[in-house]
Amino acid sequence: MSDSRRRRVTLNDIAEAARVSRATVSLVLRDSPLVHADTRARVETHMRKLGYVYNRAAANLRRQTSSSVALVINDLSNPFFAEFAAGVDEALAAAGYVTLLGGTGESASRQQAVLGSLMEHQPAAIILSPAEGSDASRIAHAVGAHTPLLVFNRELEGAGWDFLGLDNRRGARLATEHLLKQGHRRIAFFGGHADSSSCRERRLGYGDALAAAGVTPEPQWLVECAPTRLEAAAQTGALFVRDPVPTAAVCYNDAVALGLMLGLARRGRRPGHDFALTGFDDIPESAMSVPPLTTLAADPRARGRQAAALVLARLKHAPGAHKRTIVPVQLVVRESSGGADTAAPPSARKRR
Amino acid sequence: MSDSRRRRVTLNDIAEAARVSRATVSLVLRDSPLVHADTRARVETHMRKLGYVYNRAAANLRRQTSSSVALVINDLSNPFFAEFAAGVDEALAAAGYVTLLGGTGESASRQQAVLGSLMEHQPAAIILSPAEGSDASRIAHAVGAHTPLLVFNRELEGAGWDFLGLDNRRGARLATEHLLKQGHRRIAFFGGHADSSSCRERRLGYGDALAAAGVTPEPQWLVECAPTRLEAAAQTGALFVRDPVPTAAVCYNDAVALGLMLGLARRGRRPGHDFALTGFDDIPESAMSVPPLTTLAADPRARGRQAAALVLARLKHAPGAHKRTIVPVQLVVRESSGGADTAAPPSARKRR
DNA sequence: CATATCAATTAGAACGATCTAAATTCGATC
DNA sequence: GATCGAATTTAGATCGTTCTAATTGATATG
Numbered sequence: 001m002s003d004s005r006r007r008r009v010t011l012n013d014i015a016e017a018a019r020v021s022r023a024t025v026s027l028v029l030r031d032s033p034l035v036h037a038d039t040r041a042r043v044e045t046h047m048r049k050l051g052y053v054y055n056r057a058a059a060n061l062r063r064q065t066s067s068s069v070a071l072v073i074n075d076l077s078n079p080f081f082a083e084f085a086a087g088v089d090e091a092l093a094a095a096g097y098v099t100l101l102g103g104t105g106e107s108a109s110r111q112q113a114v115l116g117s118l119m120e121h122q123p124a125a126i127i128l129s130p131a132e133g134s135d136a137s138r139i140a141h142a143v144g145a146h147t148p149l150l151v152f153n154r155e156l157e158g159a160g161w162d163f164l165g166l167d168n169r170r171g172a173r174l175a176t177e178h179l180l181k182q183g184h185r186r187i188a189f190f191g192g193h194a195d196s197s198s199c200r201e202r203r204l205g206y207g208d209a210l211a212a213a214g215v216t217p218e219p220q221w222l223v224e225c226a227p228t229r230l231e232a233a234a235q236t237g238a239l240f241v242r243d244p245v246p247t248a249a250v251c252y253n254d255a256v257a258l259g260l261m262l263g264l265a266r267r268g269r270r271p272g273h274d275f276a277l278t279g280f281d282d283i284p285e286s287a288m289s290v291p292p293l294t295t296l297a298a299d300p301r302a303r304g305r306q307a308a309a310l311v312l313a314r315l316k317h318a319p320g321a322h323k324r325t326i327v328p329v330q331l332v333v334r335e336s337s338g339g340a341d342t343a344a345p346p347s348a349r350k351r352r
Numbered sequence: 353m354s355d356s357r358r359r360r361v362t363l364n365d366i367a368e369a370a371r372v373s374r375a376t377v378s379l380v381l382r383d384s385p386l387v388h389a390d391t392r393a394r395v396e397t398h399m400r401k402l403g404y405v406y407n408r409a410a411a412n413l414r415r416q417t418s419s420s421v422a423l424v425i426n427d428l429s430n431p432f433f434a435e436f437a438a439g440v441d442e443a444l445a446a447a448g449y450v451t452l453l454g455g456t457g458e459s460a461s462r463q464q465a466v467l468g469s470l471m472e473h474q475p476a477a478i479i480l481s482p483a484e485g486s487d488a489s490r491i492a493h494a495v496g497a498h499t500p501l502l503v504f505n506r507e508l509e510g511a512g513w514d515f516l517g518l519d520n521r522r523g524a525r526l527a528t529e530h531l532l533k534q535g536h537r538r539i540a541f542f543g544g545h546a547d548s549s550s551c552r553e554r555r556l557g558y559g560d561a562l563a564a565a566g567v568t569p570e571p572q573w574l575v576e577c578a579p580t581r582l583e584a585a586a587q588t589g590a591l592f593v594r595d596p597v598p599t600a601a602v603c604y605n606d607a608v609a610l611g612l613m614l615g616l617a618r619r620g621r622r623p624g625h626d627f628a629l630t631g632f633d634d635i636p637e638s639a640m641s642v643p644p645l646t647t648l649a650a651d652p653r654a655r656g657r658q659a660a661a662l663v664l665a666r667l668k669h670a671p672g673a674h675k676r677t678i679v680p681v682q683l684v685v686r687e688s689s690g691g692a693d694t695a696a697p698p699s700a701r702k703r704r
Numbered sequence: 705c706a707t708a709t710c711a712a713t714t715a716g717a718a719c720g721a722t723c724t725a726a727a728t729t730c731g732a733t734c
Numbered sequence: 735g736a737t738c739g740a741a742t743t744t745a746g747a748t749c750g751t752t753c754t755a756a757t758t759g760a761t762a763t764g
Contacts, residue, residue, distance in 0.1 A: 007416075008498070010750055021714045026752060036712060051496060056472040057409045058750035061719050064359075068473070071453070076441070077636070077653070082434035089428070089455045093466065098473055101423070101453040103441045114445065120408040121420070121450055144403060146360070229640050262640055284429070288581050288614055290642050301429070362720055373744045378722060388742060410720035413749050 009050045017046040029054065060122070069311060070100040070123035072114055074131045078255070079283045080300045081129060084152070087304020088127060095312055097124065104131045108138075115142040123147065125311045130154045132196065148314045152307055155197035160322040162314060164307050168198050168280075171296040171329040172205030175250045175278040178294070178331060180213050182276060182338075184248040188221035188239055190260055190277075191232055192252030199252055202280065206250050221246050229259035236263025247275060248337070254279035254286045257293055261336070272336040282332055292334035303327065361402045369398040381406065418476035421663060422452040424466055426483045430607065431635045432652045433481060436504070439656020440479060447664055449476065456483045460490075467494040475499065477663045482506045484548065500666045504659055507549035512674040514666060516659050520550050520632075523648040523681040524557030527602045527630040530646070531689060532565050534628060536600040540573035540591055542612055542629075543584050544604030551604055554632065558602050573598050581611035588615025599627060600689070606631035606638045609645055613688070624688040634684055644686035655679065 011029075015022045020039060027035045028043045035043075056067055071088050073081050089099045100123055102114035111131045118126070125148040128139070136158030143149050150162040172189075179187050189206045192199035203222070210217055220242045225235040232255065239246055251257035257279035261271040269275050272291035279286055279295035286293040310325065363381075367374045372391060379387045380395045387395075408419055423440050425433050441451045452475055454466035463483045470478070477500040480491070488510030495501050502514045524541075531539050541558045544551035555574070562569055572594045577587040584607065591598055603609035609631035613623040621627050624643035631638055631647035638645040662677065 008750090012750080022750090023714055023716095023752085024712085027713090030752090034712065039712080053496065054472045055413075055474060055750055057474060058413050058719090059752070061407075061410050061413060061721090062750080062752045064719070068452075076438040077431065077435050079429065079431055079434070082431065082437075083429050085434075085453070086428035086455050086457075089453055090457070093454065093469065096469075098469060099453040100420075101437070101441055101451040102445065103438050105438075105442070117445065117448075117450060120406045122407060122409060144405065229636070233640075258637075258640060262642075265642065284581070285610075285637050288585075288610060290614075290617065360720090364720080374720090375722085375744055375746095376742085379743090382722090386742065391742080407720055410749090411722070413751090414720080414722045416749070 008055070009052050010055070013050060014043060014046050014052055017050060018043045066122045066124035067096065068098045068100050068121060068123045069308070070102060070115075070118040070121070070126045072102040072104060072111065072118070072126065072128045074104050074106050074111075074129050076103050079285070080253075080281050080298075083283075083300035084129070084304040084307070087301035087306075088308045089304070090301075091305040091308035091312075095308070097312075106131045108133045108135060112138055112142055115139065119143065119147070124315055125150070127152060127307050127311055130156055132193070148311065150307055150311050150314070152303070153198065162310060162322050163324045164303065164310060165324075165326055166198070166296075166298050166303075167326050167328050168201035169205035169208070171280060171331075172202035172250060173209045174205075174329075174331045175280070175294070175296060176206045176209035177213075178333065179248045179250065179276055179278065179337060180209060180215075182248070184276060185213075185215055186221070186244050186246040186248070187215070187217075188223060188246035188249040189217075190223050190239065190249040190251045191225050191235075191256030192227055193224055202250075202252060218242075218244060225256065227253055227256055229255050229262070232256040232259025233263040233266070234259075236260055236267065240267075249275070249277045251277055251279050254281045254283045254293060254295055257295070257336070258285070258289055261289065261293075272338040276337045278337050280329075287334070289336075291336050291338065294334045294337035295332055296329040297332050298327070298329050360407070361404050362407070365402055366395060366398050366404055369402060370395045412474070418474045419448065420450045420452050420473060420475045421660070422454060422467075422470040422473075422475035422478045424454040424456060424463065424470070424478065424480045426456050426458050426463075426481050428455045431637070432605075432633045432650075435635075435652035436481070436656040436659070439653035439658075440660045441656070442653075443657040443660030443664075447660070449664075458483045460485045460487060464490055464494055467491065471495065471499070476667055477502070479504060479659050479663055482508055484545070500663065502659055502663050502666070504655070505550065514662060514675045514677075516655065516662060516677045516679070518550070518648075518650050518655075519678050519680050520553035521557035521560070523632060523683075524554035524602060525561045526557075526681075526683045527632070527646070527648060528558045528561035529565075530683060530685065531600045531602065531628055531630065532561060532567075534600070534689060536598075536628060537565075537567055538573070538596050538598045538600070539567070539569075540575060540598035540601040541569075542575050542591065542601040542603045543577050543587075543608030544579055546576055554602075554604060570594075570596060577608065579605055579607055581607050581614070584608040584611025585615040585618070586611075588612055588619065592619075601627070601629045603629055603631050606633045606635045606645060606647055609647070609688070610637065610641055613641065613645075624690040628689045630689050632681075639686070641688070643688050643690065646686045646689035647684055648681040649684050650679070650681050 011022050011025045015025045025043055028040050069092050075081050092099050100118050102118050104111040104114055108131050127150045129152040136156050140159045152164050189203055223238045225231045257277055264271045264275055279293045282295045282297035286295050363374050363377045367377045377395055380392050421444050427433050444451050452470050454470050456463040456466055460483050479502045481504040488508045492511045504516050541555055575590045577583045609629055616623045616627055631645045634647045634649035638647050
């Protein structure tokens, strides 16, 4: 209430009001045992009365510390990363840090700008989920050598940064083995860009499983597309241009799988019935799709918390070799991988 | 590279290296025409050489300004809000501000904590999408009278804050009228909590349309549930416990509608065929569901940009009456509202 | 009573930038 | 060469905190 123009109330104002020195007020703020109980009470009264709010920026300046962590995300509109961001923020907040958000929209140049701008706010550390086409050396330049950086999800060779990622290779192998076990032999790998590290790794896992089963993949079973529903739906046809056509597909991720299901439906194939497929990520809508999607659960929210924890640990125990953390993923079997032509009953099986 | 322990390089270091005063370097930083071209060049060289990075916190302290805006979001894992956040961040970044993120997970008490923590970082303004059960006076206390606040999406009576929201009432009326036009008379309103402002407004619009058509809604056509897919699927049965049962439903939002579609499928009803329904928000998966969902487009990303713009405008032209902005929503007709028992062909109709 | 000990408080210099007001340099002019 | 005005540069205070090193009282000890 009252004069909206008035300048902020500071430690000095409180000191004056409570007739103590600025230093004492500062001690009260930080719960120092040095200050007498009566004094503390008096000071605290005045703080409340004047509506004091701590200026952490000033404190950080003096103490040469930082109370923020920058979070740079390639695609916030992807639920996987949104959940990840929520997890990061949750854990950082619990540790008393504030999250500086920066979205890059998959643009490497915006990523540079965002990093530059965030660095000016002196984050204690950076968590980066790199945009496509990121250049490690330019990132290194923007970030400098003194701010710890944790790279998430997409490998970025070069500098000594910490890394947190999924076990893409094993995940894709599990999915492929699952489809093999259902009797499929002609299995495609659908979606993703082969120049992204996660896509490469997933393709390796796919190849591992096929090789172990003695299956040689046809080149037309490897279809690239941007990892979005729309792109995937549009690329569906590429699977069926040349014999032998696949009867199943391991998809790069859930978005792609959902798009593929749509594309299949449009050409009159019933996913999970005429054609089996799997996803990757286990985003929430995968449990809800028709049919529900078999996929690999990565629990992005937990990954977010984990990323925050890694970064906080690095801040505590400062330097040391950079750390690669690869988290296992779990195969979640649902109906989309149900059967081939030789398949199982379409309905029933309510509970899971 | 080199000694990772070395302290940050500051204006003083540059000044010393370039043999000018700190003041001159500061002028160079801000592109002042006062400084001689030669001097400028020399200073800039040394800035690059030493790897200088601007300390915006120190500058803000001195100038009594802020270069950040706090964004407090009730539910980041809802794509609607994730998109909103992306839009806010995009527009803020373009204006040279940085986004301080705070997630509340729909908890009013966490919201208080988050607001308190963010305030300590002196944001220039706050954009708040309130958690359920928010208390306006406690928020007012946490935020203080000097930081402009924009409330998004859920009305919060009380203090003089700016507000940005959707035209919920008209949106729901449009959806209801659309279903009436398809021949439905027994139309339910499904989902949401009646104590949230947006749900109340949508119910009003629903009531407007029914009243205009001379239909009196049965009490069992009003079903509450939390606005998540899971809850909605679980509550589906509530629509069919007592005659007359509805043949269509206006859903509180897309998440609820998608959940209801699942619930319907489980009881053997084909949404868009045996039962018509509409959503609200037009989240990306609504276009992709089977059948695609008729809904009201709110373009959350554009809303985010708009919220940022409103807040920036408020910062420029400082005080003035608080402003209510209600944005229209657009009915997007897809197949989920296709027909009743007397319905249309289920397939074909590829292009839209 | 002088002095050592302890608890409580404080003056004043930081932190890294900006800003005001004044000082310095440089030609040009008389 | 002195003088003036414009062009450049700078010293030093300042923003709101924290920290170091003293300072102040009070109580206890010899």
